[in-house]
Amino acid sequence: MNIDAKICHEPRSNVGNLRVNEPLGEAYSAYWNWWLKHFAHQAEARFPDVYARCTQQDPDAKDALSRIGMLYEARGCAAVFGLARALGRPSGFDVISHLLTSAQSVSGLVRRWSGVLALQSSIRFEESFARQEFIVADQCNSLVLSPYKVRPANQKPFGPAMLAGVATGTLESAGIHIQGIWSVTRGGASYPMYRFGTFLGDGIDFDSDILIVLSEDTPGLKGDAGLMPPARSLSFCHLVNRQTGPGANRLLERIVGSLERSEGEHPGLTSTAAELGLSPRSLSRRLTEAGLGYARLVRFVRLRKATRLLAAGNCCLDDVAYQASYSDRHHMSRDFRKMAQLTPAGLRELLAR
Template sequence: MGDRDSTQNVNQPMGEAYSAYWNKWLQKGASIARQKLAMPAAELNSPLEVFDQLYEQAGGQAVFDLARANGQMPGFDVQSLLFSTAPDPATLVQRWQKVAQAQANIRFGGCSSLPDFVQYLPEGDIVLSPSRIRPANLSKFGTAMLTGVAAHAIGQLTNAELEVWECSKAGRTQKANTLDFDPTSDIILRPSITPDMRNKKTSPSPYLHLNHLFDHQSHPYFRRMIELLEHQGEGHLNIEECAHALGTSVRTLSRRLKMHNLSYGQVTRFVRLRKAVRLIHSGQVHMEDVAFHANYADRHHMARDFRQMIQIPPALLRDLFADSTAKPRM
């Protein structure tokens, strides 16, 4: 088994909405890994411990393959939304750099993330330096996991196959299938051909759903609750009003939410935040208008929610969606 402290750091909170999405991602991935490892159902290891065991027993390639296949699952994740809507890999890297730096500024005062942890090189290579991101990636399985998710995101943008290389600090270079995924190494994602950008889909983004919180799309009860919160007028729909509109009691509504480890206040925050993100994504540039239409008291309350839930300031999110042509500095 790997170092327990570094394993626990992988899941260090990065905002309520960010953590909710990636915790669910970890649970989904760990479930697949348990099947690969034939782990007994009674062995209730945490998702991070399961990934650690997968690395120890099957190697970094197994973790990479699982993370790449698991990809970015449908749900509400602003970072995945930014990556999936980037017009090209260079812009994806630029967005990733700026988001990581903003999150580091909020979490650590800017001291635990370096802007060159991910780079886009002129020849089209993308270079990851996991040791420069945060303590989360100081475990080998964390490096393999990060690389797999990144490979999936890049693959979503292009038709190019990716070669994966690892360049150690000692100068030793390895290709996929023999990778150690050492966190002190640089990982190179190299398109095997010139990327051929796919036509952008016009269907709704899979990263603006709340179905990772509860299956509200298939459950009429939760779907109706989300609709009520989405389409409320000015002011806030309190839990008594919502329960009455659903034809149930406050106690029953609270109990059903508790079954999903949620409170009514949490759900309303998620709905407001998602509405604000949708407005910004659609091109709304005035933060006062976004706050008003998303049912925030004012833009300062909205900025506080963005900071607490996704650790990306709303103005930065607006700028990243608008900046689709600029290339990252080398």
């Protein structure tokens, strides 16, 4: 069964009203809140029998996480993994997604992913991640994922299957051919889950490792430009209320372009409106209609610009802060902690390895 053929590309705006992943940073929350709602909508479209009677009986079933839990209870890990794999390609800006999709090799992806999770664990949970590696390169052509070792994947019974599916979908979106996926239990027993495009059964236990065997002719990742086109992993379209239509995306692009050109203190609403040929009141109203606030959009643009500068090898934090329109490096550090649960200094050290 080809689950990819069942996927549409826009989430409905009324699937779930509760926000998710709030403790994990504003940027992370914004993207993955959108993604989980999208997942819940796709689950409802793909498995209508699972949700046919539950929505009216349980008002809480409209919450995205509750609906994903219903799919897990009814169809098991294989359904969650398969749908997450089909939707795994990043389609909006999040610091982690951008760092992973701009990696140049399998080893670079592993190093970045493990390093970011270690940095975030030290800030979020005040715990060491040194012995809790989520992803390792087992051999030259295979990866081992341990989703049960990392929060928030290990906070929900379907979390490991979902995270493993996202990782698999991201690799496949790069054009990397995956020969097979195996579930490996704590006791060492191996169960094939997926081989050559076919799901073989529901073999993921909550605490299983996931062995992803890559094609033997995959020495690294596709090309020299990272996993995928930058436009996808750097997009802010997930911030926009889709009911406002394509005009909202065009306005967003114009505002972001204006903010990207600034250095030092970011321009206020009045100066940005003037550059776009709008009154401040008109710009504010149109942003509100699109579900955005000017100050919030500015925070996202600054974070993205600083992340790109750090990923490009700019090592002077004072210069990065100035070019990204922060007032100083301390302001930038506070924003990184709040929005991504990372520090610029920690990120710089990780990218320099």
